[in-house]
Amino acid sequence: MLSPEKREQFQKEPAQAIEDDIRAFVRTSPLNRMPSTRELVVFDEPLVRFADGDDPLYDQYKTIISAAHLTPREALALGLDRAIEDLPARISVISWVLPITGETRRSNRMEKEVPSRRWSHTRYYGEEFNDAVRKHVVEVLTEVGALAVAPMxxxxxxxxxxxxxxxxxxxxxxxxAYAAGHGTFSLSDGFITKRGIAHRCGSVVTDMPLPPSGRTYTDHLSNCLFYVDGSCKACIARCPAGAITEQGHSKAKCMTYLRTIGYLPLSEEYKDESSVYGCGLCQTNVPCEYRIPTKVEKMRKG
Ligand code: B12
Ligand code: SF4
Ligand code: SF4
Known part of the structure; x- marks a missing residue:
């Protein structure tokens, strides 16, 4: 239940109210905790931005990805079992990025074959928490009278x-996240934000009119050093599956590797676990782990 003050904030400044609410949820939810060591959080302070639900990018995604990729209007209509024509004039998308903590990044940086236990737990329990954020945002928006759906x-x-x-x-x-201006894709296929590439992300579609945050990059690969000046390629060396080359990321090789280590834990560290989740070695011990590396380079060059 929202307090009367919070309800008023949602009326007067909905964008700020949502951002504050997601930040508070990430900071205080007991679900944002490692199961083995409850005092350690899974994710740091989130980044929250908004996309216009009718951004022409979503129509481009029908060609870039597939006609099966939903527009926000389709995602909302399907979720509410309504006809698209019955939806309000304005649709917005709330997009958040959950940066993985320094402790977890450091633990994964040292690994060469399988992810650290903390990274594996971030993949498993962290995504459960990400689902809790999705559910929470839908509940809060519904409570203030808005339509809301978490497509995932x-x-x-x-x-x-x-x-x-x-x-x-x-x-x-x-x-x-790209449409909302959080960042861009990269050689490894990971998504580089101002808090780096080591994160998980989520979103909710709503009819609440929220100001689009805008994009500052020139294209969908602008934040990756390799695509800017041909340098770096650190993720190629980090991948134990040979899934990353100058031609990009092989999802087939990556997924086969994730499945192999998922079912056949290699490390002593996992002897008490039923499975290893994820990998993400390409997202740690690389120049884009914590930041947008192209900006650092530009600053260094003056
Ligand atoms: C299927 C899936 C996988 C597959 C395929 C990944 C993929 N690249 O699509 C596999 C099993 C390989 C995989 C692996 C991993 N995954 Co995964 N996965 C997903 C899932 C469920 C769907 C992804 C999807 O729909 N992709 C759509 C396709 C089209 O994306 P794409 O091919 O990368 O997009 C390219 C094109 O669009 C192209 N492009 C061409 N022209 C243009 C033009 C424009 C304008 C744009 C914008 C793009 C564009 O650019 C992109 C990059 O090359 C998402 C959750 C979700 N619902 O989003 C998580 C997700 C992508 N996974 C995630 C993670 C963290 C991982 C792993 C690190 C595992 C782990 N947790 O340890 C690895 C990383 C692999 C890697 N190197 O990126 C995170 C990514 C966060 C991040 N930091 O980038 C997500 C978003 C989950 C989450 N909720 O946070 N995953
Ligand atoms: S490690 Fe370098 S080449 Fe690979 S994604 Fe990051 S910036 Fe791009
Ligand atoms: S997640 Fe692991 S296997 Fe997949 S590309 Fe990254 S380092 Fe390679």
Missing amino acids: LQPYFRTMSNEQVGLFSNWSERHT
């Missing part, structure tokens, strides 16, 4: 593949 929590959410992009889902969290 909907029964219609699915992952599939096509010849053009290989594996994809019908709601890509990172393509919404």
